[in-house]
Amino acid sequence: MTKLKYLLITFIIVPLAFGHGGIDHSKESKIVEKKEIRKSVLLEINSEYLSTVKSIFKKSCFDCHSAQVNYPWYYELPVVKKIINSDIIEAKKHLDFTQDFPFLSHESPINDLKSIKNSVISGGMPPLRYRIMHIGKKLKSSEVDSIIRWVDSSMRKLENESK
Ligand code: HEC
DSSP states (O other): OOHHHHHHIIIIIHHHHTTSOOOOOOOOOOGGGGGGSOHHHHHHHHHHIIIIIHHHHHHHTHHHHSSOOOOOGGGGSHHHHHHHHHHHHHHHHHOBOTTOSSOBSSSOHHHHHHHHHHHHHHTOSSOHHHHHHSTTOSOOHHHHHHHHHHHHHHHHHHHHHTO
């Protein structure tokens, strides 16, 4: 390992990784809400997800938000391994993309979509510590556009369901 990579890990990755504060996970599960939405609508949203968004998520999000993790070369470093493991646990508690749409989460599908939109617009996901180590996983503006387009059209479909 080069000295530069070592410095990056100790002084940037480690502090950033510990930077996200405690989040309350005591929210009641709202999965029940999913039952009020017609299955056909969820399937339609999922089919659009599969054709336009999944490949983007696979590249930029699955390493933390899914069961399909590609561990990086520096995973074997003692402290780093802990950080990455806790990142994955934390990320999956919020949102797990493993089973396609509707995603595994404590929130309703509509709230998941809102928070995905917010996270990609703010540039908060994937997190900075990850982007530093994985150049190329940052979302391109065309990818952000595709995600937003899918979120907006899906939200319209879901909102029509609750009318
Ligand atoms: C390096 C690991 C990592 C990657 C890669 C990653 N995330 Fe996350 N994500 C997290 C962690 C950790 C949390 C929970 C803590 C937080 O919000 O920072 C989280 C939380 C979230 C949340 C919930 C925020 C909330 O307010 O509840 C959304 C939405 C999200 N991520 C979307 C994405 C999307 C979309 C991608 C890909 C474009 C992505 N993430 C890539 C680690 C990651």
